[in-house]
Amino acid sequence: MLNFEKYLSDFNSTISLEEFVLNLVLTTVIVYLLKLFYIKFGNTVSDRAKFSNNFIPLALATLLIITVIKSSIALSLGLVGALSIVRFRAAIKDPEELTMLFLVIGFGLIGGANKPILSIVSFIFILPILFFNFKISKQSSLETGKTYLNINTSRQDLLKLTDSLAKDVSYLELRRSDISKDGMFVSYMIQLNEPGDILKIQNMLQNFDADIRISIIDQSTVSA
Structure with a gap:
């Protein structure tokens, strides 16, 4: 029963304006750095600069949605129902592009959940892993x-x-x-x-x- 009450309190919790602005700024900075990293070190053949222009809007849209729906179970269920009838059409064929989009959405989710420390720690640990993964993949093709x-x-x-x-x-x-x-x-x-x-x-x-x-x-x- 206590766990259920805690679950409900998470939905009903409100976020202060200062925390909201902090999460907006932090998410924007982190995703912008991720964009620069992807442009320089990514392996996809497509125009990485053009593709990564979507990173910040996508992250901030995710942050806004999560910030709003986490205050209401009804809104959360309504969003699930709405998204279930939406069909996304995108010319994304490269797994690397999909991976980057999931990362961007992930940082937006963390920002919307008001977890700034988790966002910073995740970024610090994930970036070196991506760097070595891109380098290994590229070196394999060169060899x-x-x-x-x-x-x-x-x-x-x-x-x-x-x-x-x-x-x-x-x-x-x-x-x-x-x-x-x-x-x-x-x-x-x-x-x-x-x-x-x-x-x-x-x-x-x-x-x-x-x-x-x-x-x-x-x-x-x-x-x-």
Whole structure:
């Protein structure tokens, strides 16, 4: 019974204006630092600066929602019901991007729960772990000599494109694909059999689509 009363008191607790402002500022600073860290050390091929522009609004929106609903069980249940009918559509294919979004939401949750110390401690411990994880992942790709191949084309035949590329490389991994009415953006990680194979790939891609746009990114040139 005491535990249930404590649970109810957590819902009915109010937060002072000073604490609310402190959590807003602290969450903004932490997520901004996380944004800078991700731009510099992340491994995703997409525009990390553009993607990370959503971090602060997402964290603050989460903080506001949690701050409001934690004062009422009815509001909490209502939010669950509302979110259950919302369908989120996003062109997020890279697990690293999803991981960063979950971290941002996590810091927003901590701020909304009025746990500033927990937010600071979590940030201090998580950041070094992310740093070493990004470095290890990047080093693994460097050691195998893999590079990124980014393709923009008006055609939308992903299967044919992938099958054609597989004939000219020793390793092929689809990292991202975004398809729209105007065409398709595809990102692969590839490993060439020999340097001269890049000319064969270019010729093959131009036969696939005469107006195709290609960019090849050496792993060593990606932000380190």
